[in-house]
Amino acid sequence: MAKPHSDADASGLGYAYQLPSGGLLLRLKSSLSQFSDLFSDFSRYISPAYHHDRCERSVHMRLYSMHKREFVMVFLGFFTCFGLGIVIGLTGPPITSTSSLTAQQILANTSLAHSPTVLGKGPFAMKSPLTTTYSQQMWLIAKLVTDNNDDERYDKSFQVSVSIDGINEQHKPQSVIGSGVAHNRTRHLVCVRNDCEEFTVMHLGFLDYAHYIITVRFYGLESFHQKYNIRSITFYFKTYSPEFTQIEIWFRCIFLLFTFIVICWYAHTLRKYPIYDWSIEQRWLSVLLPLLLLYDNPFFPLIFLMNSWLPGMLDAILQATFLCSLLMFWLCIYHGLRQNERSFVRFYLVKVIVVLPIWLCAIVLATWEKCNELRDPTYSHFVDTKNYNGFKMFFYIACCMYVLYLVLLLLRAYTELRSMPYFDMRLKFLTLLMLFVLCISITVTTCRFGFGILEDNFVASLNTTYRSSAQFMCFYGLLNFYLYTMAYVYSPDGRFAQAELAVTKDNPAISMIDDSDEDVVYGSDEESRRPLTSVGGGAGKNDYDSD
Structure with missing residues (x-):
């Protein structure tokens, strides 16, 4: 074995050039091989690496080092927690409580009973x-x-006048809306044969009294009554079930506590890394987790401590903000995996323009109806058809724009990155969970349950009946467990805690093409460029000559 040359070591490169021996071809091959190893020490200054502007570096995510069985365990844990939440909801009380009174019961023992x-x-x-x-x-x-038996559908407009008195602790009536300021609102009575659709008479957004005395008068139905003969009128009082409210308070508190723990743990795992080294998923999760904390709403008990519309409207605003942030997250991830330069104007502005109308629709609907109902409990945006229909059309257009843009980014991401290791892993994990969340959310909305003002509009219909609390547990549990799962998968891997091992290449244009999805463990650039022969290597260190 040739001995290391002392002059080569004096250069300070840490490598020794071995004089080749043997045939001419073997000598030439050995010389080129060792020269390549010597040259590799300078390659990082001329080849794309994480310290160049054209490449982004990021903290090593647990996703990169997970094997198939670990993926199975992660998804199994997610579905188990989600299923457990649904089971708890199925055993819980119904969401709403309904009681009814007929006109005959109301008018009994009065002078108008036989009118x-x-x-x-x-x-x-x-x-x-x-x-x-x-x-x-x-x-x-x-x-x-009615007594009508003709096969016809008819729509009759009429006015409803409502006066409301609350019974205070001294069992005396306290005027809420007096008869002198009773509001008249237009309603539409839509009937097919003898059956008429229900209509909302009034809605109280918060309750100050244990009992209310409500007086209802109809104007414009006299001719309708003479023609079709109204046989009976049934009034339904519908509220949220007190038992369900207790379940909601407890589980919001539990989700709030777990979210706070996850935030602390996630921040602890990333504390040693500069924020500019975080991947785009890690940066977005650092925003979504605090918003999830607000989505679980630490201010929710104020609804029961304050007799005001403000806590309810705040809850709707916080929920709408989190859901729209989640929509923004999906757009940014599918685009951000393909693009490293993410300036606000070129990268974020278009996405804000797409998501902002959806957020504004939710906020305006919540504040618009809450404020109008505060002044007038008989107000309903369904009756305000001119503004409501235009508002609804604007919302549908905004949703269609979002879906088209998301599909475009998703297809482009899969077209460019699906054959690249690690990037295809990130795409598959993100897409699989996103599709599951969207499918469950659409299903829950189809079951007439949602967030904030949307949920209230569903409850206002007699056709909406909840036999259990499953819809609530499904909707809230889904979003909480979804973010918990992403926080675990996108957190730094403990096996790569050292700073020089935690920085990995994250540029779709270079590197990682020849690596496998499971067997590659990231190392530093210096280790990957270390030659087979090093100075000072003895027989005990298993160093061999190239020849």
Whole structure:
């Protein structure tokens, strides 16, 4: 074996050039091989690496080093927690509570009981069932039945006047909306044969009293009553179930606690790395997790401590903000994996323009209806057809724009990155979870449950019945467990805790093409360029000559 030349070591490169021996071809091959090893020490200054502008470096994510069985365990844990939440919801109480009163019961023992025109105009004075702060809100819904047997569909416009008195602790009526300032609102009575669709008489967004005395009068139904003969009128009082409210408080508190723990753990795992070394997923999770904390709403108990519309509107705003941030996250990830330069104007501005209308629709709908109902409990945006239909069309257009843009980014990401190791892994993991979240969310919305103002509109319909709390647990558990799973997968791997091992190449244009998805463990650039022969290597270190 040739001995290392001392002059080669004096250069300070840490490598020794071995004088080749043997045939001419073998000598030439050996010389080129050793020269290549010597030259590799300078290659990082002329080849793309993480310290160049054209490449982005990022903290090593747990996703990179996970094997198939670990992926199975992660998804199994996610589905187990999600399924457990649904089981708890199925065993829970129904979300709403409904009680009914017929016009005959209301008018019994009154002078109007035998009046032939009373069903067409009223008045109907009724006392609401017992309500507590846990009842949250109350809707009064009316449903008419006629004697008409013709196969025709007819729509009759009429006005509803409502006066409301609350029963205070001294059992005395306290005027909420007096008869002198009673609001008249237009309603539409849509009937097919003898069955008429229900309509909302009034909605109280927060409850100040245990009982209410509500007086309802109809205007414009006299001619309708004479023609079709209103046989009966049934009034329904609908509130949130107090038992469900207790479940909601407890599980919001539990999700809030777990989210806080996950935030602390996630921040602890990334504390040693500069923020500019974080991957785009890690940066976005550092934003989404605090928003999830607000989505679980630490201010939710204020709904029961304050007799005001403000906590309810704040809850709707926080939920809308988190959901729109999640929509923004999906757009940024699918685009950000292909692009390292992410300036606000070129990268984020278009996405903000796409998502902002959806957020504005949710915020405007929440504040618009809450503020109008505060002044007038008989207000309903369904009746304000001119503004509501235009608003609904704007929302549909915004959603279509978002879906088209998301599909475009998804297809381009898969077209460019699906054959690149690690990037295809990131795409598959993100897409699989995203599709599951979207499918479950659409299913829950189809079951007439949602967030904030959307949920209230579903509850206001008699067709919406909840036999258990499964819809609530499904919706809230899904989003919480989704972010917990991403926080675990995108967190730094403990096996690569050293700073020089935690920085990995993250440029789709270079590197990682010849690496496998599971067997490659990242090392530093210096280790990858270390030659087979080093200075000072003895027989005990298993160093060999090239020849």
